[in-house]
Amino acid sequence: MNYGPNEAGKYAQKLRINLLEAHGVDIILCPPFLALKPVFDAVADSKIKVGAQNMHEADSGAYTGEISGTMLKDLGIDYVLLGHSERRHVFGETDQRINLKIKRSLQVGLKPIFCVGETLDERQSGSTNVVIKRQMEHGLDGIDADQLKSIILAYEPVWAIGTGLTATPDQAVEVHQDIRSLIRDLYGQASADEICILYGGSVKPENTEGLLRNEDIDGVLVGGASLKLDQFKGIIDATLKIV
Numbered sequence: 001m002n003y004g005p006n007e008a009g010k011y012a013q014k015l016r017i018n019l020l021e022a023h024g025v026d027i028i029l030c031p032p033f034l035a036l037k038p039v040f041d042a043v044a045d046s047k048i049k050v051g052a053q054n055m056h057e058a059d060s061g062a063y064t065g066e067i068s069g070t071m072l073k074d075l076g077i078d079y080v081l082l083g084h085s086e087r088r089h090v091f092g093e094t095d096q097r098i099n100l101k102i103k104r105s106l107q108v109g110l111k112p113i114f115c116v117g118e119t120l121d122e123r124q125s126g127s128t129n130v131v132i133k134r135q136m137e138h139g140l141d142g143i144d145a146d147q148l149k150s151i152i153l154a155y156e157p158v159w160a161i162g163t164g165l166t167a168t169p170d171q172a173v174e175v176h177q178d179i180r181s182l183i184r185d186l187y188g189q190a191s192a193d194e195i196c197i198l199y200g201g202s203v204k205p206e207n208t209e210g211l212l213r214n215e216d217i218d219g220v221l222v223g224g225a226s227l228k229l230d231q232f233k234g235i236i237d238a239t240l241k242i243v
Contacts, residue, residue, distance in 0.1 A: 001032060002227055009038030011229065016046050018233050024243040025236055026219070028079050028113075029226075033067055040076055051079030051113065054087060057100035059108070069108040080105050083115040083139060085158045095138035102139060106147050113152045113221070114139055115200070116179070120159035129178050136182055145187045153179060153197045154221045160201030161223060169210050169217075172199050176216040205234030212242045 003011060008031045019027065030051040031039045040050045056066035072080060082105065083098040098114075105112045116135040118128045132155075143151070155175050157167050167175075176197050184192035199211055200221025211217050220239070225231040 003031060003035055005035045005038045008032070008035030009042050012039040012042035012048070014229055015232065016043050016048060018229065019046075019048065019236065022047070022236055022240060025239050027236070030079070030081050030113075036072075036075055036077060049078050050076075051081060051111075052077055053081050053084070055080050055082070055101060055105060055110075057097060057104050059104065069105050069110050072110060073108050077110065079111045079113055079152075081115065082112045083135070085115065085117055085156050085161055089119075089158065095135055098139050099141050102151070103142060106143070106150060111150045111152065113154055113198070115154045115156045115221070117156035117158050117201075123157070123159060128175060132175065132178060133182060136179065137186070140186065145191050148183075148187055148191055149194065151195075153183075153195060154200050155179060155197060156221065157201040162202070164202055166202045166204075166207055167199070169214055172201075172211060173214045173216050176214070180216060203235060205231060205238055208235045208238035209241055212239060 012029060027047065028049045028051045029039055029043065030053050032053060036050060036052060043050065052067070052072050055069045055072060056063055059068050059070050069080065082101045087093045102112050102114060116132050116139070118131045122128060122131050155172065160166050176199065179197055180192050180195065183195050196218045197216065198219045198221045199217050200223065203220045203222045204225050208220060211220065220235065222232065222235055225235060
């Protein structure tokens with residue numbers, strides 16, 4: 001919950017100017033709902049895409065204060081974050097509800113960025129793989145291989161979000177490999193090879209290159225560092241060294 005419409009629009013304009021030479025990097029900005037339109041307008045006709053931070057699983061109805069996927073599509077939005085750790089742990093969203101949101105997003109033509117990840121207690125108890133498997137199996141229930149092509153996965157170690165802690169490249173790769181292996185079990189080798197898996201957990205300019213040099217990490221989901229233009233630009237510059 002950062003940056004109102006005016007500030008977000010100005011930020012997006014500055015980012016666009018700074019990224020004129022950033023060829024080969026896909027960038028998706030996910031501002032708050034009220035900032036979607038000014039950000040969308042600021043990056044129109046550029047390589048930068050826009051996504052929402054959430055959506056309701058119903059297409060319409062008496063859900064005061066909620067935003068539907070159809071509303072997002074009407075605005076021109078292409079992507080939506082679903083299952084983010086804060087939605088799970090602050091707002092109590094269940095795997096089952098996230099599954100409904102994923103299905104609805106696909107029905108209306110949005111591309112979901114589906115987040116999974118474990119807490120510190122779950123990691124310390126050795127339950128990381130069990131937790132990730134549960135979240136993915138429930139979240140992707142009823143999703144076929146063709147629909148999976150429109151989904152981006154994001155591994156979000158909850159213990160590394162906003163704490164300054166970061167999973168080491170080895171820790172991140174291990175989970176990404178487990179995620180890809182699970183996709184292979186559920187959908188086959190072709191789907192496992194094609195799926196895009198992002199890492200999101202205190203991503204900074206100084207750790208981006210080390211993470212992205214691993215073939216199982218396809219990109220990064222940037223949190224706090226994206227609020228500072230120089231930090232975000234540093235992450236993009238580090239990415240350009242890899243592509």
